[in-house]
Amino acid sequence: MKRSERIMQLMKLYMKEKTHTGTSMEKGNETFFANWFQDVPYFVKHPDYCGLYPIAGDHLNRRVPWALLKGKGKKTIVLVHHSDVVDADDYGKYSETAYDPEKITSVFKDGSIQMNDTVREDLESGKWIFGRGTADMKGGAAIHMALMEEYSRQEDFQGNLLLIAVPDEENLSAGMRGAIPLIKQLKELHDLDYILMLDVEPHSRPDENTALIQEGSVGKLMPVIYVRGKLSHVGQVYQGFNPVNLLSAIIRRTEVNPEFIETAGNAATPPPTWLYAKDQKNVYDVSLPIAAAGYMNLLTLDRSPAEIFNQLKEISENAFEEVINDIEKSYLYYSKVSLDKTALPEWKPKVRLFGELYQEALDDSGSAFIQEMESVMDEVKNNIANNEMTLIDGAYRMIETTLSHVKDLSPVVVIALAPPYYPNVNNSMMPEAAKPVNDAIDDLQKYSLSEWGLTFEVENYFTGICDLSYAMFQAESENIRYIEENMLLWKHVYDIPLEAIKELSMPVMNLGPWGKDFHKYTERVYLQDLLERTPILTDRLIKKMLGE
Numbered sequence: 017m018k019r020s021e022r023i024m025q026l027m028k029l030y031m032k033e034k035t036h037t038g039t040s041m042e043k044g045n046e047t048f049f050a051n052w053f054q055d056v057p058y059f060v061k062h063p064d065y066c067g068l069y070p071i072a073g074d075h076l077n078r079r080v081p082w083a084l085l086k087g088k089g090k091k092t093i094v095l096v097h098h099s100d101v102v103d104a105d106d107y108g109k110y111s112e113t114a115y116d117p118e119k120i121t122s123v124f125k126d127g128s129i130q131m132n133d134t135v136r137e138d139l140e141s142g143k144w145i146f147g148r149g150t151a152d153m154k155g156g157a158a159i160h161m162a163l164m165e166e167y168s169r170q171e172d173f174q175g176n177l178l179l180i181a182v183p184d185e186e187n188l189s190a191g192m193r194g195a196i197p198l199i200k201q202l203k204e205l206h207d208l209d210y211i212l213m214l215d216v217e218p219h220s221r222p223d224e225n226t227a228l229i230q231e232g233s234v235g236k237l238m239p240v241i242y243v244r245g246k247l248s249h250v251g252q253v254y255q256g257f258n259p260v261n262l263l264s265a266i267i268r269r270t271e272v273n274p275e276f277i278e279t280a281g282n283a284a285t286p287p288p289t290w291l292y293a294k295d296q297k298n299v300y301d302v303s304l305p306i307a308a309a310g311y312m313n314l315l316t317l318d319r320s321p322a323e324i325f326n327q328l329k330e331i332s333e334n335a336f337e338e339v340i341n342d343i344e345k346s347y348l349y350y351s352k353v354s355l356d357k358t359a360l361p362e363w364k365p366k367v368r369l370f371g372e373l374y375q376e377a378l379d380d381s382g383s384a385f386i387q388e389m390e391s392v393m394d395e396v397k398n399n400i401a402n403n404e405m406t407l408i409d410g411a412y413r414m415i416e417t418t419l420s421h422v423k424d425l426s427p428v429v430v431i432a433l434a435p436p437y438y439p440n441v442n443n444s445m446m447p448e449a450a451k452p453v454n455d456a457i458d459d460l461q462k463y464s465l466s467e468w469g470l471t472f473e474v475e476n477y478f479t480g481i482c483d484l485s486y487a488m489f490q491a492e493s494e495n496i497r498y499i500e501e502n503m504l505l506w507k508h509v510y511d512i513p514l515e516a517i518k519e520l521s522m523p524v525m526n527l528g529p530w531g532k533d534f535h536k537y538t539e540r541v542y543l544q545d546l547l548e549r550t551p552i553l554t555d556r557l558i559k560k561m562l563g564e
């Protein structure tokens with residue numbers, strides 16, 4: 017069978033398994049891969065070179081299919097793709113057809129689904145194939161698999177390839193985080209030297225003749241800000257401290273704040289934005305709320321968690337002072353015009369990282385605190401697993417439990433992190449190891465330009481968040497401590513083996529086909545890339561990097 021036919025065949029088989037992210041359907045990746053292991057003579061002959069690796073503590077018992085092709089020498093490339101797709105609700109009554117590229121294309125052709133002019137043009141050109149997972153990313157997966165089959169038939173393949181298919185990428189990347197111990201075990205068992213993690217996510221193209229590859233991936237943090245105020249009746253507003261006021265001041269100083277925009281190489285992050293913020297009141301009454309909290313989305317290119325935490329702390333302290341000043345000014349006027357002469361309580365700014373607050377609770381309450389945290393953690397963990405509680409409500413619950421063990425009852429701002437955390441990665445962080453990657457990129461650029469007139473631009477960062485974030489960790493070790501201390505639900509509900517990632521650190525690259533409208537019902541992949549160009553380039557890259 018020709019390579020292009022095999023890619024198409026594998027993609028269709030893979031698409032048939034509806035591996036909707038974050039659901040038990042994701043286990044469909046196991047069926048698909050178990051069949052593949054049976055189909056490829058090499059894996060029939062070497063059953064211990066492939067398998068389904070369980071993700072530790074996963075509430076859906078998902079597993080990571082993996083396959084090792086052992087050739088000569090130590091050099092190893094990790095081929096990664098995610099096996100999950102977003103659901104097909106977007107297709108409306110054709111949601112069942114979405115997994116069959118031919119059927120869904122004919123539905124488009126007979127005009128049963130609305131589409132805009134761009135989609136129609138692409139459809140009529142015959143250059144695109146439609147369907148859920150074609151672009152994101154079972155098409156790319158099929159490219160890696162077809163190439164691996166070809167290499168497995170070669171007598172003396174130079175180097176090694178480890179293919180992993182990770183679940184949950186569109187959600188919390190449980191698959192990639194869970195695959196780290198496997199990657200480590202295989203390295204030790206087979207004495208592998210990992211020289212690259214190669215992903216095959218699709219890319220958007222600025223124009224038909226300009227393709228993109230990425231040599232890094234943006235980082236993402238979800239800081240949680242929890243403000244505990246002081247309760248008071250509305251009649252005595254100066255005796256209380258309204259946490260909504262302070263939280264708003266912090267939001268005002270962080271939302272789209274350009275000081276958080278990072279630039280590195282040819283990339284820039286959008287500024288932070290708040291995804292959620294509200295008081296923590298669950299009754300309708302006439303008291304000030306006791307607490308208010310929210311969380312924001314923050315993308316990074318170069319800066320470490322420690323730097324971000326310090327910046328947020330400083331901003332929160334300034335906001336706290338500003339709010340106290342405003343209250344004092346207001347009170348000054350009020351006390352002149354009113355008969356109410358009750359003195360204003362003396363407020364002092366208090367801002368704590370969650371790790372610091374935890375220590376305070378431990379100092380004040382000791383083992384009673386530890387015990388309650390453990391039982392609350394168990395409860396939260398169960399509730400989240402049963403979908404009775406969101407991650408963020410679980411996070412708030414941990415902060416509240418901690419606060420209840422701190423003796424000081426004055427208003428306080430608590431800064432913590434909610435899952436997920438994606439470290440920023442870029443090959444410039446490991447310049448020595450990246451040299452062969454950069455040489456291979458040069459070669460691809462020249463080849464592609466002379467062969468197809470196609471220019472390849474190197475993006476320093478994949479901006480869509482991807483699994484490559486867990487291929488290296490190059491920040492100072494103190495950052496690991498920052499994450500561990502301040503990440504809520506750490507180890508119980510959410511975990512990243514940062515020490516192991518730091519040890520395994522390898523350069524990254526994303527080389528995938530051109531795709532459009534990811535996550536939409538018009539998702540499609542460019543046939544020439546899927547069947548011809550991306551496989552040729554990937555093959556070239558692999559041989560160049562694994563060769564002597």
Ligand SMILES: [Zn+2]
Nearest residue numbers: 098152153217
């Ligand atoms: Zn993807």
